[in-house]
Amino acid sequence: MEHDQFNLPPQKEDLDPQEMLRVIFDYAAKIANERTLDNVLMLMADMGREMIVSDRCTVWLLDTAKNELWSKVAHGLDEIRIPSNAGLVGYAVTYDKAVFIDDAYTNEEYKPYLLNGALRTDQQTGYRTKALMVIPFRNSQGEIMGAYQAINKLTACEQFSDKDMEYLTLASSYAGKSLESALLTSEIEETQKEIIFRMGEIGESRSQETGNHVKRVAEYSYLLALGLKMSQEDAELLKMASPMHDIGKVAIPDSVLNKPGKLTEDEFKLMQNHTVIGYNLLKNSKRHILKTAAVVAYEHHEKWNGRGYPRGISGEDIHIFGRITALADVFDALGSERVYKKAWELDRILHLFKEERGQHFDPQIVDVFFEQLPAILRVREEYSDAALVDPDDV
Known part of the structure; x- marks a missing residue:
């Protein structure tokens, strides 16, 4: 045969x-x-x-x-x-x-x-x-x-x-x-992921955000990391850590966090401090995920042109994880309704991103964002806040 x-x-x-x-x-x-x-x-x-x-x-x-x-x-x-x-x-x-x-x-x-x-x-x-x-x-x-x-x-x-x-x-x-x-090991890691995600939800709920905000930011960050040709391991790590980007908000007073009008100069300085608070909460952990989350919490409000906070660093001095999460967070924030603003239309957001390429955002990440936009919009639809509405509450 x-x-x-x-x-x-x-x-x-x-x-x-x-x-x-x-x-x-x-x-x-x-x-x-x-x-x-x-x-x-x-x-x-x-x-x-x-x-x-x-x-x-x-x-x-x-x-x-x-x-x-x-x-x-x-x-x-x-x-x-x-x-x-x-x-x-x-x-x-x-x-x-x-x-x-x-x-x-x-x-x-x-x-x-x-x-x-x-x-x-x-x-x-x-x-x-x-x-x-x-x-x-x-x-x-x-x-x-x-x-x-x-x-x-x-x-x-x-x-x-x-x-x-x-x-x-x-x-x-x-x-x-x-x-x-x-x-x-897998079970322990899944437990860690769940705890980190829930902690991120707690931080967002203080500012009347839904749990879907941290899900969307995590998924956007993952897609951007892959689009930048980062390793699967690093993309997964960022996806796990990014839900903690605003954990420092737990220490910001409700009167500032949920103020419907424009913040005063002192209130804005207090709000900015959530990046430092989050970093200090996480920086001493020996866990790789939490150490990464500390970097994201600290640097996701820095800007490519050096005009961000808390340290005013610029360009590649900002960790790549911070640069990615910055864009993912702003995209979701602008597209979501909050106590101080209405949700922006998609075209307006895209126009802003083109203007802020090389200013607020890393130009390469903006380019990848537009390449990944169809997948990003699918994530936004899948994890829309409307999905959380109880029909009995309507």
Whole structure:
């Protein structure tokens, strides 16, 4: 039987012991230094695929709350979610049993599960599944938390061996412990994000702003960061930190914060102080997100031409995160109704931004803003304040 009949890559050789050790040590080092769950999953899948020389390898996680299995690392595919008892993976997880199949199209023992899984997928994609292995893995409490799935051996025999099963079992044991740690880290980070966002909401609610204001500013900042070709990590960091830009408002008196008319000179100086207050609240944190939030709180009212506050710094002396948040915050503030003004029309805001290019705002960020405008307007619509209105209050 010709190898390319199954549309598979060229044949390979099994790893020798030295190559196997190299793969294990290389991936162990990468995984140990990785904190993002999606990246850990991808590394796990790549490790398993290389160890047993398979065409595809997928790490599935069990979502007990939704009674589903999900994966973001099916090679060549996006995130997949299936019922927790579906297909061979569901069978392996449900019955805590490793599955070993030489040819999916001739196997009778698992035929119902194959028809509900691999064979159905083959019909949709044109891929030809032959050899299959599925091995469940556990957390430190001994509870099944997911499974490794390998498809199609790429050596001349085109079948997985007992040694492959042994190697994938080893990878599965390591996966359970590493993924448990990554999940815990992810949960802690999500909790931190939630706390930061809620703190940002508190700061805005003092000035009668809605929670959607901080959501919009966060999303705008994220889009601008990506448009500036910043790394995904830095864009995500800014998105998490930017909701805290006005946290210093918690210390500004209501009489100033919500004054409907123009502020006096003394009142304006008091209002300006919210940047310093926010910075002082956050600057001593050892958490990367909060340290970033301190910079954003301190510098989001600085201007490119040096006429902002609190320090009057200019140009690239203003941190890029401060420059991005400045534009995102002004765009949302101008487009929102507040106690002291009506919302501006979009055309008026865009005209102002063109005028303030190189004055209030970093010119490059203004250019990116106009490039990203369709996406920014979609965010504004999705998180509009109208979405928060209770129909019973109308």
